[in-house]
Amino acid sequence: MQKIIFYTVIMLVSFVGQTFAQEKTFEEQAREIGNQIEMITKEEKKALKVEIEALDKQIIKGEITKEKAEELKLKIAQERASNIETKVAIEEEKLNQLVQDKVDGKVDFASDTLTYKFGNRLMISFEKYKKDTINNKPKEYKERRTTSQFVFALGLNNLITKGENIEKSDFRVAGSHFYEWGITYNSRILKSNNLLHAKYGFSVMYNNLRPTDNRLFVKNGNQTELQTAAVDLKESRFRNVQLVFPAHLEFDFTPKKLSNDGTKTYYRTHELFRLGLGGYGGFNLKSKQITRYELDGDKVKDKQKGDFNTSNFVYGLSGYIGYGQTSLYVKYDMNPLFKDNAVDQNNISLGLRFDFN
Incomplete structure (x- = not known):
């Protein structure tokens, strides 16, 4: 049976x-x-x-x-x-x-x-x-040059302010983070060589910022500024949700392999060292600010949704290096977070990326 x-x-x-x-x-x-x-x-x-x-x-x-x-x-x-x-x-x-x-x-x-x-x-x-x-006849291997992966990434998130050092950031390092999930397709570029791959797909990114010193973002005309809150904030968090379409040139050092009977050559991915270089472009879907505080002994949670003068279109550079399905991942928005502010501030993220076959 x-x-x-x-x-x-x-x-x-x-x-x-x-x-x-x-x-x-x-x-x-x-x-x-x-x-x-x-x-x-x-x-x-x-x-x-x-x-x-x-x-x-x-x-x-x-x-x-x-x-x-x-x-x-x-x-x-x-x-x-x-x-x-x-x-x-x-x-x-x-x-x-x-x-x-x-x-x-x-x-x-x-x-x-x-x-x-x-x-x-x-x-x-x-x-x-x-x-x-x-008869123990070996299973026939069917070669596929394009495979798909589910991508999940998470890590630290912050802003680079023009003319300032990131060490003096206005945002909590440990409290500001990002998440990303999406689908990618991995296509081997050369027919008989496993080194070069085109990696492309779509992702949803969540970039969170937590200001320091009891501050929150306030929209003032076409400017968006950090201002000190009138109450003692238990939490102040600013989130952007983005839909992006990343594309990377991936170097995969997984060697080619032979079928059980030694008659056919085939190629695996995500088994040894990998390096990906590229970028992304897409749209900012929504911006939201969440604050928590106490007022007259009551716990209050406010959610403010709006554009906050954020850039509607996002684009940037990204790269990763790792082993197997796990990589160290960095991405940098080339567009400023707030499109009309006097001083440009660009989002940067650093964390771990997982490409699950």
């Missing part, structure tokens, strides 16, 4: 067509769902690019102001990000159902045949799989 259960992982799934039946393996179905998720992301990014280019043309023609265009671009970016989240959730549910079908016993066994209950019940032979297993 254990051997038969193993065979179900690699069995063919027969779909009923009006004129023919097409057999697909469990792995192929799962890969199709993964490809659909990738297609959703690419289509939404392509549509976003087209819409932004259309707004840029309207600016050139004088049909719309630059400020109005930036407002519309931000709204469009939020809608596209929501579309990705909604559509990907549907595909993830399909994948969960595919796996659950295995677990729930929707595979029947009868001597040397498997019956898969997918709509109509169709019989398919797995005699070939039994024969290959008995």
Whole structure:
């Protein structure tokens, strides 16, 4: 029985067509769902690019102001990000159902045949799989030059103020932090060499700043300033949430490997030292300031949402170096945090990055 259960992982799934039946393996179905998720992301990014280019043309023609265009671009970016989240959730549910079908016993066994209950019940032979297993025939390796990873990063966050040393920062070093999560695709550039890879995808970044000396941000016209609070603040935190599209040139020093029978060469990633250099560009989705304090013996928590004169578009440089799936990660916003302040302040982050295959 254990051997038969193993065979179900690699069995063919027969779909009923009006004129023919097409057999697909469990792995192929799962890969199709993964490809659909990738297609959703690419289509939404392509549509976003087209819409932004259309707004840029309207600016050139004088049909719309630059400020109005930036407002519309931000709204469009939020809608596209929501579309990705909604559509990907549907595909993830399909994948969960595919796996659950295995677990729930929707595979029947009868001597040397498997019956898969997918709509109509169709019989398919797995005699070939039994024969290959008995003869210890090695599994065929299918080369893939592009793989995907789930990225999670966290660490310290701060601002570099023009003309000032970061050691004299207006923000708590340990209390100011960042988080990032996203999806990346890793494509080997050279067919027969594993060193160079193009790494690209999308991420959601959360940059948090905690001011020192009982201060908080106050919007004063087109300027955003740190001012001393009128009450004793238990917490003062300023957060920016951004949707960005990073791209890196990655150097992966994982060596090539041979198949079990020594006849084929294949390439792994994220097993030895890696170095990535590149940057990112995207949109600031929202800014929020959170304060906590006590007033007449009551605990008060305020949340203030607004643009705070922050830059709507973000872009910067980033890089990482590490071993396996773990890296030391740094990113620097080349755009100022506040677009109209007299003195530019640029966000910088340093932490750990995890690329989970």
